[in-house]
Amino acid sequence: MRGIVCAEIGRFAFMHDLPEPAPAAGCAVVTIKRIGICGTDLHAYRGRQPFFTYPRILGHELSGIIEKIGPNEEGLRVGDRVGVIPYMHCGTCIACRGGKTNCCTDMKVLGVHIDGGMRERISVPVSHLIAANELMLDQAAMLEPFAIGAHAVRRSGLAAGETALVIGGGPIGLGVMAFAKSRGAKVVAMDVNEDRLAFSRDWAGIDDTVDALSDPLGRLLAVNGGELPSVVFDATGNAQSMSAAFAYTAHGGRLVYVGLVSADIQFHDPEFHKRELTLMGSRNATREDFERVMEVMASGAIDVDRYITHRADFGDMIGRFEDWLKPESKVIKAVVTL
């Protein structure tokens, strides 16, 4: 079987003799058709993910067709189009028992902690498949990145009529914007990059944008009738922005860290306290979030065609990957096709 292995930092190897996935109880064999590439894959390749070990088969944004499956309660059958929930949770820890499988204490993500889907076939627990016959394969592979945004928005409790600020207009922030809009909120995007703000305006149909480098607080108040947004999402992965976000959140508001950094975040307690702020982390997503994405996608409210800015065939991916690392390529989402 063919597959692409990240053999070591900065080097992929195209393999022709990977072992076929072993049939296991409760698992289905899925023929992979689409692989979305995200920041995690780029960091793994560049060696900027401290917990990564090599060699590793990357790929966690997956869709495909069921090739083998046993009798199952989900009613899935050979030939069904599926998306994959790549978060392998333990099912027994305190988080899993409480239904928060997205932050399992022993989380193993396909393509991160264990081998993922950059290969022709993969074995996946049936419990981690999402039936997606009503979606296109491209859409089904994008369930995962959008589920991150859907989860963050659900967690925030954002309601129609509220204003949400989304800091960071990358692929993750764009998903947050789309789901914040789908809740009927007014949505403002902030970024340091004008191209990203332009894409946010065009693609997510948000209400306003704020340049993070030019009096952001003043502009934020100006576009929101003199008040701060009651919900702020930070999807930058930038510690300075995550700190600054306290000052952008209204009194009584919620600040949600969707982006993450390997650093300490500092904040001035009186700013936090006088606001009675709620600070939340948002990690991964649960099946409920995937199902919400499915519903919104099937309604046509998410333009997956324009979100996917770059493509490569499986055989060409290694040669194209370096380009996707360059800011001038203006990648939002690259997708590999098999």
Ligand SMILES: NC(=O)c1ccc[n+]([C@@H]2O[C@H](COP(=O)([O-])OP(=O)(O)OC[C@H]3O[C@@H](n4cnc5c(N)ncnc54)[C@H](O)[C@@H]3O)[C@@H](O)[C@H]2O)c1
């Ligand atoms: N919650 C989760 O489970 C989850 C899942 C996947 C990714 N992430 C994280 O989400 C974050 C965003 O991912 P992405 O792929 O969209 O990244 P990205 O780098 O493509 O986008 C980040 C955006 O933030 C902007 N930005 C950077 N510094 C800024 C600042 N100081 N002020 C305003 N804007 C700033 C950048 O210009 C860019 O447009 C990353 O930290 C990533 O690790 C979280």
Ligand SMILES: [Zn+2]
């Ligand atoms: Zn991803």
Ligand SMILES: [Zn+2]
């Ligand atoms: Zn667990």
